Amino acid sequence: MNENKIPVGILGATGMVGQHFVKFLQNHPWFEIAWLGASDRSAGKPYREATSWRLDGAMPADVRHLKVEECKPGGASRLVFSAMDASVATEIEREFARAGHVIVSNSRNHRMEPDVPLLIPEVNPEHLKIIPQQQRQRGWKGQIATNPNCSTIVLAMSLAPLKQFGITRVVATTMQAISGAGYPGVASMDINANVIPFIGGEEEKMQQETQKILGDFTAEGLRPLNARVSAHCNRVPVVNGHTVAVSVEFERKPSKDDILRALVNYRSLPQERKLPSAPPQPIIYMEETDRPQPRRDAERERGMAIFVGRLRECPVLDFKFVALGHNTIRGAAGAAVLNAELMYSEGLLD
Numbered sequence: 150m151n152e153n154k155i156p157v158g159i160l161g162a163t164g165m166v167g168q169h170f171v172k173f174l175q176n177h178p179w180f181e182i183a184w185l186g187a188s189d190r191s192a193g194k195p196y197r198e199a200t201s202w203r204l205d206g207a208m209p210a211d212v213r214h215l216k217v218e219e220c221k222p223g224g225a226s227r228l229v230f231s232a233m234d235a236s237v238a239t240e241i242e243r244e245f246a247r248a249g250h251v252i253v254s255n256s257r258n259h260r261m262e263p264d265v266p267l268l269i270p271e272v273n274p275e276h277l278k279i280i281p282q283q284q285r286q287r288g289w290k291g292q293i294a295t296n297p298n299c300s301t302i303v304l305a306m307s308l309a310p311l312k313q314f315g316i317t318r319v320v321a322t323t324m325q326a327i328s329g330a331g332y333p334g335v336a337s338m339d340i341n342a343n344v345i346p347f348i349g350g351e352e353e354k355m356q357q358e359t360q361k362i363l364g365d366f367t368a369e370g371l372r373p374l375n376a377r378v379s380a381h382c383n384r385v386p387v388v389n390g391h392t393v394a395v396s397v398e399f400e401r402k403p404s405k406d407d408i409l410r411a412l413v414n415y416r417s418l419p420q421e422r423k424l425p426s427a428p429p430q431p432i433i434y435m436e437e438t439d440r441p442q443p444r445r446d447a448e449r450e451r452g453m454a455i456f457v458g459r460l461r462e463c464p465v466l467d468f469k470f471v472a473l474g475h476n477t478i479r480g481a482a483g484a485a486v487l488n489a490e491l492m493y494s495e496g497l498l499d
């Protein structure tokens with residue numbers, strides 16, 4: 150262990166998102182993986198034996214020998230990322246927070262609880278102010294913060310710079326990569342040369358999470374954005390990168406140039422503080438008429454930026470555009486690591 154780095158743990162380290170955490174945290178300037186947890190099927194084995202490594206490139210050398218532990222608090226690092234199966238995350242994450250751990254979770258289980266921040270560091274860093282209420286109400290020494298669903302983050306980040314114009318209605322249609330369904334995910338016989346117009350629970354998550362993320366922190370708690378959001382979610386034969394076609398209506402009618410300026414000039418706290426995983430420019434506007442495209446653009450900027458293009462007037466709502474983000478990086482592991490960096494910079498890990 151490097152004594153100058155903060156030791157971190159990963160719950161669900163053997164799964165798809167867990168592997169993305171392991172990969173994303175390699176050579177991190179502040180954090181170092183010290184503890185790995187998974188089910189009792191994996192506990193007791195070295196990581197290299199417990200895990201079928203599914204990502205490009207070899208399993209990082211410094212985790213191969215680490216022993217996988219049961220998901221019980223105690224021996225784990227104070228800061229723990231969670232990539233646990235949703236069927237078990239609720240209780241296990243709570244148990245860790247009760248025992249004093251800081252849980253930065255990627256699972257859906259706690260996202261919509263009123264005292265849990267659903268955080269995008271660029272968009273709603275002030276939502277972290279709800280943490281003391283969470284600790285008071287629940288009697289926890291630790292805490293839970295979450296990151297959004299992988300398609301919600303693409304929509305919410307592309308809308309955030311436009312909130313100043315008063316968003317009233319949004320219609321968002323997704324084209325979501327198969328990697329978003331984990332491993333082995335969607336059967337190849339179903340998805341090859343095909344589109345599946347249903348992803349269980351996804352539309353509700355996009356609608357509710359977007360309102361919570363773009364809402365305000367008030368003395369009474371987190372107040373959701375008062376806008377109507379309608380999502381259509383589709384699985385398409387793309388490996389990585391969720392594309393979202395967005396139509397949006399505004400209270401104060403901006404011009405196309407107003408919107409372009411807002412998107413291109415968008416910078417926020419993670420950029421000001423130069424957090425290690427923050428993309429220098431969170432939203433990259435692409436002028437080409439046929440971009441962004443998942444195969445060509447999703448991996449750029451370490452998978453941490455959102456790409457927007459094709460901004461034009463909408464004959465039904467006011468404007469429409471296309472947005473793209475990397476679903477397992479900005480939509481999962483990278484999002485949680487950036488959340489932890491923000492929490493560290495706010496002194497929440499002291």
Ligand SMILES: NC(=O)c1ccc[n+]([C@@H]2O[C@H](COP(=O)([O-])OP(=O)(O)OC[C@H]3O[C@@H](n4cnc5c(N)ncnc54)[C@H](OP(=O)(O)O)[C@@H]3O)[C@@H](O)[C@H]2O)c1
Pocket residue numbers: 160161162163164165166167186187188189190191192220232233234235237238255256257298299328329330331332476477480481
């Ligand atoms: N895949 C994505 O792109 C994506 C994106 C955003 C969010 N998510 C969310 O992230 C979470 C993980 O997804 P995933 O695709 O990585 O799933 P996954 O590949 O099935 O991995 C699940 C992990 O949970 C562990 N686990 C299962 N049962 C457990 C138990 N009883 N006690 C302790 N650990 C247990 C597994 O350990 P074993 O290996 O020992 O079974 C494994 O490490 C889910 O909540 C999912 O909704 C996924």
